[in-house]
Amino acid sequence: MGTPSLAVWKFTSCDGCQLTLLDCEDELLALAGAVRIARFTEASSTVIQGPYDVSLVEGSVTTPEELTRIQRVREQSKILVTIGACATAGGIQALREFSDIAEYQSLVYASPQHVETLATSTPISAHVPVDYELRGCPIDRRQLLEVLTAFLAGRKPNLPDTSVCTECKRRGLTCVMVADGIPCLGPVTHTGCGALCPAHNRGCFGCFGPMNQPNITALVDQLRACGLDERAIDRAFRTFNATAPEFRR
Template sequence: MGTPTLAVWKLASCDGCQLTLLDCEDELLALAGQVKIAHFLEASSEVLPGPYDISLVEGSITTADDARRIHEIRARSRLLVVIGACATAGGIQALRNFGDVAEFASVVYASPQYIDTLATSTPVSAHVPVDFELRGCPIDRRQLLNTLCALLAGRKPDLPDTSVCTECKRRGLTCVMVADGTPCLGPVTHAGCGALCPAYRRGCFGCFGPMTEPNTKAFIPLLRVRGMSEGEIDRVFATFNVVAFADGDQA
């Protein structure tokens, strides 16, 4: 068996998740010794033809070209791993899903007739089968490295499906909601960040999206008790993972 090939792709996104991979630095050099990076335009102009053993895809589907490309990428990839809130939930650009794209374009662009975009921003999984998802805006570098190492070793990655609260407990952190009265989305947010914000006495703001079956209806009254207005509650859920949280019916 030859050296496994890795491809990294960008759709509609800010490049932040690809930069997380580049920021791995020493670990990335070690990883490069185990795989052949066949396509990663953020890092190299060298492009090798597929098929690819592992493809990492950043970004949501916001144009007809994105929709075409993701089918091509899926067909050329043995394993497809989507990375970041854009790829897993449509990203912050999915705010368009609740409005009129034509109206937005007429206000923002001087020549809106040249804008070619879809009416909605959707996750990759809405278009093709996905093997694994790494949440976050951006993704967590440790989770990324652990996932790549697991796939190269031929085993299933250990991706948690609990809330950020479980990570706070493992780190021995004091609950910021209980101790400080700080609004925090940790109880309904998917784990994976290592409880980064609560570790600095800040409330989680949900960049990893909702955990499986979040009980938002019971949780939202707790946010009200801690001083959040209805508008503030709407805004805190309408960020990186707006569509995913909306599907959870937090109202």
């Protein structure tokens, strides 16, 4: 096999996860040597035509145009990896599903009649088969490199789907919920961030979305015990993964 090609695609998103690729400063030269970056418009306007060995897809599907474009991306990609909460769960823009999209449009745009948008913000996996999903808002740089190095070595990437707590404890951090009474979504949230927020004495915001089979009911009882009222609990879950089925309230 020659040098594999890499394409980066953007749907409805803020570009932050794509920038994580550029943020791999120490590894960027080695990465550029190992893959041919064929399409990455954040970094270069030169686009090499597909098909591509690996596609990194950022963003959710929120417009009729994106509904068809994601099909074309899938057709051109051997391996498709979604990057970030938007692409894997619908992102913060999925909050539209709790509201009236026409009202949002009229408030945000001067001429809403020119805007074509869907009432939903859906993950890429709702439209095409996805090979790997990287969670987070934004994704974790080390997990991105893990997926790419695993692909290059022909092995399965290490992407654990346990709670943030397992990583928090392995780092030797003191539990912020137990020791400080700080509300924390770590016990129901998918690991992969390195327990970033608890390491800074903050509760987990759940930006990696639900872990495999979370017990939300049990955690909600504990969030109440930490002093959160129902509205605050709804807000805690209605962030970057608001429409992930387990977090939806």
